[in-house]
Amino acid sequence: MEETRTPKLILASTSPRRRELLASLQLPFEVLPSHADESVQAGLSPEKIVETLALRKAGAVVQTVREQYDNALIIGSDTIVVLDGEILGKPVDETDAVRMITSLQGRMHRVFTGVACIHTGTGEQNVGYRETSVTMKPLDAKTIAAYVQTGEPADKAGAYAIQGLGATLIEGIQGCYFNVVGLPLSLLSDMLSGFGISVLRP
Numbered sequence: 001m002e003e004t005r006t007p008k009l010i011l012a013s014t015s016p017r018r019r020e021l022l023a024s025l026q027l028p029f030e031v032l033p034s035h036a037d038e039s040v041q042a043g044l045s046p047e048k049i050v051e052t053l054a055l056r057k058a059g060a061v062v063q064t065v066r067e068q069y070d071n072a073l074i075i076g077s078d079t080i081v082v083l084d085g086e087i088l089g090k091p092v093d094e095t096d097a098v099r100m101i102t103s104l105q106g107r108m109h110r111v112f113t114g115v116a117c118i119h120t121g122t123g124e125q126n127v128g129y130r131e132t133s134v135t136m137k138p139l140d141a142k143t144i145a146a147y148v149q150t151g152e153p154a155d156k157a158g159a160y161a162i163q164g165l166g167a168t169l170i171e172g173i174q175g176c177y178f179n180v181v182g183l184p185l186s187l188l189s190d191m192l193s194g195f196g197i198s199v200l201r202p
């Protein structure tokens with residue numbers, strides 16, 4: 001009888017948040033940074049942007065490791081914030097972070113995270129996304145400046161971190177919390193089970 005081997009899991013990411021979130025599934029995995037180009041053509045929908053970039057990030061690591069591993073599953077992910085059709089990625093500097101939070105305060109916006117899984121041996125792939133609505137409290141300029149001063153916005157889409165001090169800026173969310181932090185765990189676990197990796201073994 002042919003033995004089915006469970007694929008080795010590799011997270012294609014430089015994000016410490018994604019590493020922590022994946023670790024919470026209690027599966028063994030390795031992390032390899034993916035330095036894929038993150039530019040996309042104009043006019044793509046948010047869903048398409050995050051799925052395209054998640055696939056690109058995973059695909060770049062597949063190229064690096066496919067000689068080494070014929071049974072690995074590479075996970076790539078991408079998060080963006082969308083307000084009135086404008087895509088907010090990471091702020092380029094503190095002024096940009098102030099601009100982003102000023103536009104988000106007192107309003108609801110959407111956070112999209114794409115997740116892609118690609119198998120190094122078969123080339124089989126699966127990609128999807130989750131969307132979460134986030135409402136930020138009304139904030140005055142002093143509070144925004146103080147938050148930006150903490151340095152937390154620097155490497156976060158939309159210039160805030162719901163999992164950090166940014167939690168104090170948020171009124172509420174609708175949808176998956178982990179999606180906002182950068183890795184929707186329920187979507188990912190469904191995808192993993194399609195590749196023979198189960199988080200909860202009965």
Ligand SMILES: Cc1cn([C@H]2C[C@H](O)[C@@H](COP(=O)(O)OP(=O)(O)OP(=O)(O)O)O2)c(=O)[nH]c1=O
Pocket residue numbers: 012013014015017018033034057077078079080081090111155156157158160161162163166180181182
């Ligand atoms: C909205 C929000 C975003 N973020 C983070 C998640 C992502 O790390 C980052 C969005 O940038 P991404 O380009 O999705 O990811 P990254 O460059 O940090 O990591 P990778 O190597 O995987 O491409 O914003 C938070 O940590 N908290 C939040 O509340």
